[in-house]
Amino acid sequence: MLKAVGLAKYFGGIRAVDHVDIEVDKGEIVGLIGPNGSGKTTFINVVAGVYKPDDGKVYFDGDDITGLDPWDVYRKGLVRSFQVPRLFKGMLVFENVMVAHRAQKGENPLLAPFRGLWGKQEEDLAQISLGLLEEAQLSHVRLNWATELSGGQMKLVEMSRALASEPKMLLLDEPAAGVAPKLARSIFDYIVRLNRERGITFLIVEHRLDILFDYVERVLVMSNGKLIYDGNPKDVYEDEKVIEAYLGERA
DSSP states (O other): OEEEEEEEEEETTEEEEEEEEEEEOTTOEEEEEOSTTSSHHHHHHHHTTSSOOSEEEEEETTEEOTTOOHHHHHHHTEEEOOSSOOOOTTSBHHHHHHTTOSSOGGGSTTTTTOGGGTHHHHHHHHHHHHHHHHHTTOGGGTTSBGGGSOHHHHHHHHHHHHHHTOOSEEEEEOTTTTOOHHHHHHHHHHHHHHHHHHOOEEEEEOSOHHHHTTTOSEEEEEETTEEEEEEOGGGGGGOHHHIIIIIOOOO
């Protein structure tokens, strides 16, 4: 589903992503971990089109998406979230989800004055949006302003908005960051359910390893811009490179 070959991104003399090779198969839930500054978010930003790579290639679902703009990557079905949720603060929760639906006729300035041409589609999309919020257990805040939510609720709204675009794969940047443990596990339970029921592939950046390792099938570890481990989460604690770079010395 996703393949990075020799991917590199430099900021001056800093090799934030240093010729990384990563593959994620269709239907997988994969974790991406590493110490602060290891290049995880930069890697996500390059894949999602926020940054242009200095070297290497990115393939998604068989297509070369190297260097595409974020909106073109989004149109391909590869959608990302952010460590700090980026919601539209001047909109209701429900409206935040509605904006993500593709090919909305009412957005066309030539059709917008004629409600009869797009009204039925908007009603249908509204029902889908309400269903997504109900699925994420957010129906009770659907008419709240986005700024009135807790951090965990904001992350779920951002995920619901991503789902409204009918993605093939989601890149999640720390979905459990700053969230109470119970809600964090609820978020990951939701991820597993989306994976099983909708077939969505996930690549998840996360620091809370105690939660992440209970849900992912495979874990990737980055350090100093390089990929140093790709394998079973149960074995990551035994890898000397990981221990040295990320987990610290064993007791």
